[in-house]
Amino acid sequence: MRVKCVICDRIDHLEDNLPLAKKLRNRPIHTYMCESCHERIAQNTAARIETGNFRFYRTTLEMDKDFI
Incomplete structure (x- = not known):
């Protein structure tokens, strides 16, 4: 099956x-x-989480504190 990365x-x-x-x-x-795009997005997201300015809008504040 041929697939195309979005x-x-x-x-x-x-x-x-x-x-x-x-x-x-x-x-x-x-x-x-594709795997390279998936890894790149995961690394960028992890870097944004580490800055402390990242907020998950689908969760509660208590859940965010548990995640970080």
């Missing part, structure tokens, strides 16, 4: 029997993100 437009190939390929095939709302 951020960098890189085209990758996935095996047809992988769970990710089945999820993308059966649920069109799900999107694919």
Whole structure:
């Protein structure tokens, strides 16, 4: 299965029997993100969390304190 990263437009190939390929095939709302973009976003998010100016808006303040 050919998939395209939604951020960098890189085209990758996935095996047809992988769970990710089945999820993308059966649920069109799900999107694919390549591993390099996923790692880059994770690193940037971790750096923003460490600055202390990052706030999770979907959680309560008590949950944010437990996370940090």
